Amino acid sequence: MRYFAQVRALLWKDLVSELRTKEMVSSMLIFSFLVTVVFSFAFEPDSDTIKQVFPGIIWAAFIFTGILGLNRSFINEKGNDCIMGLMSAAVDKGVIFLGKMTGNFIFMTVMEAITLPVLFVLFDYRMKGSPILLIIVVVLGTLGFAAIGTFLSALSVNTSNSEVLLPIILFPLITPLLIAAVKATAVILAGGEFAEWSNWLTILLAYDIIFTVIPWFLVDYVLEV
Amino acid sequence: MVRKVLGWITFVMVLTATYLVFLWVPNEKVMGPVQKIFYFHVASAWIGFLAFFVVFIAGIAYLVTRNSFWDSVGAASAEIGVMFTTIVLITGPIWARSAWNAWWTWDPRLTTTLVLWFIYVAYLLIRSSVHEQEKKSRFSAVFGIVGFIDVPIVWFSIRWWRTIHPVVVDSSGLAMSSKMSFTLIFSVAAFTFLYFYLLSNSVFVERMRSELSELKEALLNR
Amino acid sequence: MLKAENITKKIGNTTILHGIDLNIAGGEFITVFGPNGAGKSTLLKILSMLMKPSSGNLTINGVNALKDTARVRGSVGVISHRTFLYDNLTAEENLEFYGRMYGIDNLRDRVTEVLSEVGLELAFNDPVRIFSRGMQQRLAIARAILHRPEILFLDEPYTGLDQQAVEILNSVLARLSIKDRTVFMITHNFEQGLDLSDRILIINKGRLAFTEKAKGFTPDKLKKVYMEVLGGAVS
Numbered sequence: 001m002r003y004f005a006q007v008r009a010l011l012w013k014d015l016v017s018e019l020r021t022k023e024m025v026s027s028m029l030i031f032s033f034l035v036t037v038v039f040s041f042a043f044e045p046d047s048d049t050i051k052q053v054f055p056g057i058i059w060a061a062f063i064f065t066g067i068l069g070l071n072r073s074f075i076n077e078k079g080n081d082c083i084m085g086l087m088s089a090a091v092d093k094g095v096i097f098l099g100k101m102t103g104n105f106i107f108m109t110v111m112e113a114i115t116l117p118v119l120f121v122l123f124d125y126r127m128k129g130s131p132i133l134l135i136i137v138v139v140l141g142t143l144g145f146a147a148i149g150t151f152l153s154a155l156s157v158n159t160s161n162s163e164v165l166l167p168i169i170l171f172p173l174i175t176p177l178l179i180a181a182v183k184a185t186a187v188i189l190a191g192g193e194f195a196e197w198s199n200w201l202t203i204l205l206a207y208d209i210i211f212t213v214i215p216w217f218l219v220d221y222v223l224e225v
Numbered sequence: 226m227v228r229k230v231l232g233w234i235t236f237v238m239v240l241t242a243t244y245l246v247f248l249w250v251p252n253e254k255v256m257g258p259v260q261k262i263f264y265f266h267v268a269s270a271w272i273g274f275l276a277f278f279v280v281f282i283a284g285i286a287y288l289v290t291r292n293s294f295w296d297s298v299g300a301a302s303a304e305i306g307v308m309f310t311t312i313v314l315i316t317g318p319i320w321a322r323s324a325w326n327a328w329w330t331w332d333p334r335l336t337t338t339l340v341l342w343f344i345y346v347a348y349l350l351i352r353s354s355v356h357e358q359e360k361k362s363r364f365s366a367v368f369g370i371v372g373f374i375d376v377p378i379v380w381f382s383i384r385w386w387r388t389i390h391p392v393v394v395d396s397s398g399l400a401m402s403s404k405m406s407f408t409l410i411f412s413v414a415a416f417t418f419l420y421f422y423l424l425s426n427s428v429f430v431e432r433m434r435s436e437l438s439e440l441k442e443a444l445l446n447r
Numbered sequence: 448m449l450k451a452e453n454i455t456k457k458i459g460n461t462t463i464l465h466g467i468d469l470n471i472a473g474g475e476f477i478t479v480f481g482p483n484g485a486g487k488s489t490l491l492k493i494l495s496m497l498m499k500p501s502s503g504n505l506t507i508n509g510v511n512a513l514k515d516t517a518r519v520r521g522s523v524g525v526i527s528h529r530t531f532l533y534d535n536l537t538a539e540e541n542l543e544f545y546g547r548m549y550g551i552d553n554l555r556d557r558v559t560e561v562l563s564e565v566g567l568e569l570a571f572n573d574p575v576r577i578f579s580r581g582m583q584q585r586l587a588i589a590r591a592i593l594h595r596p597e598i599l600f601l602d603e604p605y606t607g608l609d610q611q612a613v614e615i616l617n618s619v620l621a622r623l624s625i626k627d628r629t630v631f632m633i634t635h636n637f638e639q640g641l642d643l644s645d646r647i648l649i650i651n652k653g654r655l656a657f658t659e660k661a662k663g664f665t666p667d668k669l670k671k672v673y674m675e676v677l678g679g680a681v682s
Contacts, residue, residue, distance in 0.1 A: 002550055005547065005550060006547070006548050006550075008547075009544060009547035009548050010544075010548070012544070012547070013533065013536070013540075013544040016536060016540060017533060017535045017536055020535050020536070020574075021535055076533070076535075079533075079534060080529050080530045080531055080532050080533075080534070081527065081529035081530075081531055082531050082532070082533060084497060084525070084527070084529070084531055085525070085531025085532075085545070085590070086531075086548075087497060088495065088496070088497055088520065088523065088525050088531075089520065089545055089548035089549055090520075090548065091517040091520065092517065148371075151371075152368075155351070155364055155367065155368070156351075158355070158360065158364070159351065159354040159355050159364075160354050160355070160356065161354050162354075165350060165351070165354050168347055168350055169347040169350070169351060169368065171343070172340055172343035172344040172347055172372075172375075173344065173371065173372065173375050175340050175375075175379050175382070175383070176375070176378040176379050176381070176382035176383075179382045179383065179386045180382055183385075183386060199385055200385075203378070203381070203382050203385070206378070207378060210374065210378070211371075214370075214371060214374060215371070218367050218370065218371065221288055221363055221366070221367050222363075222364065222367055224363065224498075224499070225492060225497050225498045291501075357458070358458075359458045442461055
């Protein structure tokens with residue numbers, strides 16, 4: 001279908017461009033390592049406290065790093081007014097949203113796949129639950145973050161102070177996502193029962209669906225010239 | 226004319242509400258006079274929610290009609306909403322200190338109100354970071370819609386988050402005499418009038434401002 | 448080919464275009480002049496479906512372009528003084544990306560074809576970042592004609608080009624116009640603008656102030672008319 005062919009083309013373009021420069025993923029990785037190190041200085045790395053705040057550290061690192069990627073996401077499109085060319089070629093502005101969102105999701109997942117094991121090693125954390133469940137939570141959390149983040153990044157890139165504005169408008173809206181992701185991660189790391197994490201997974205799933213569908217409808221108004 | 230009448234009604238209502246709260250209604254037995262803050266606290270919280278709902282509706286109306294009237298309504302309502310939510314967040318701890326012996330608790334209502342405050346401060350920040358009028362209206366309408374849709378999800382997630390911990394506080398068990406509940410209902414009504422009065426005033430000022438810029442433009446193009 | 452009726456654009460309280468009517472015949476080369484802020488670029492954006500008008504109708508090839516935008520997007524190409532190119536991608540990748548967006552068949556062949564048409568066949572594997580301004584603009588032309596649009600919109604294409612690049616752009620444009628392609632060009636350059644043009648429009652303060660066949664106009668005569676049209680509107 002034409003629609004998804006365009007989403008794929010946009011995604012391909014972003015991936016090729018990133019593979020060429022490796023700007024985004026490499027700076028995201030360095031940043032997430034830095035955040036991790038800052039946390040180990042802030043809390044005593046060997047103490048029991050660290051075991052309790054570990055899920056929070058994971059998500060704080062992911063989200064602060066994710067903001068970096070989101071801020072860059074639309075700046076590349078503004079360079080030579082590419083966004084104009086994109087809009088003159090795309091059948092629908094939803095294509096641009098879905099393509100960019102998938103790209104941001106992939107960049108974040110790559111960063112997370114490297115950061116997560118490092119976190120486990122540095123804090124010497126042993127998990128009791130299932131790694132597959134942990135991956136599902138990370139994927140669902142990242143998906144929702146990439147969805148609303150891409151949308152608000154398209155909005156903030158057109159303002160006078162975009163890089164400061166994005167976290168300020170994004171963080172309040174992701175409160176439910178952050179709570180659910182941290183709680184679900186905590187329960188799963190501790191090897192909790194289905195009943196303990198199923199609620200949180202439901203919130204994550206609902207958030208992902210709502211904040212993919214609604215921005216997809218509203219992106220027309222954001223990317224209007 | 227309508228604004229003038231509304232202004233007088235609001236004046237009388239707020240005056241009466243102040244009388245009821247401070248002189249008429251009896252003190253609560255345990256907490257004493259501090260409890261009176263409750264009448265303004267609840268009324269402000271109600272105005273906050275009402276104002277943000279109006280921002281949501283005005284956002285949809287703006288995107289559909291592209292009439293800048295709706296943008297003025299949304300902007301004015303968000304400002305009023307943030308103001309009243311700020312009042313809630315200030316009066317809340319004063320009440321909490323004497324009722325629960327703590328300035329702040331991460332109770333679902335308080336926490337949701339705090340997140341709400343952040344969302345609409347973000348709304349106002351978007352408005353001040355965009356300089357083209359049309360883009361400003363469009364962006365803030367979009368954010369007003371997304372922000373409001375987020376509110377129930379915030380509420381549920383925070384409620385589930387907190388119920389995992391033992392419930393320390395329960396304000397629903399508050400016993401109210403009939404005089405108290407009458408005063409509460411009356412002050413909520415008074416604040417609602419105040420809200421509409423403030424809203425109509427800001428929208429009026431905003432209208433005058435855009436009329437002025439239209440006239441200026443017409444003069445320049447002559 | 449393209450028919451615009453009563454196109455009006457309001458941004459906030461400012462009216463940029465006051466009810467513009469315009470008929471463009473197939474194969475016609477139209478050049479648009481006008482002072483800064485007259486609404487030329489806004490009109491171009493609306494006609495090329497980058498922007499929605501506040502009111503009015505736009506028909507392209509008999510299709511209602513405001514409703515069925517997706518159906519006619521492929522018939523339109525846009526060249527502006529901004530190139531719409533990605534600096535990190537090579538010339539070929541840029542064209543390949545836009546080609547995929549337009550869903551072009553036999554994309555590889557078509558990319559090679561347009562690259563040679565603008566004289567960039569040897570630079571296909573270089574990233575756009577290292578291109579000169581003139582080369583970038585040629586690639587921008589290649590990008591705009593890649594999907595064989597029937598109408599080409601040019602928004603001040605000469606801005607920032609050196610003499611050599613201007614000549615290349617002109618020869619490409621001349622070749623295009625022979626091939627029966629419809630062109631709508633905005634420019635400030637009276638000489639360049641007249642050379643290829645069939646019809647001249649002057650836009651002032653959001654209104655069509657002047658429209659005439661280009662035959663018989665010299666740059667000097669055009670300059671005189673231009674001043675008269677603008678002067679008449681000021682008093």
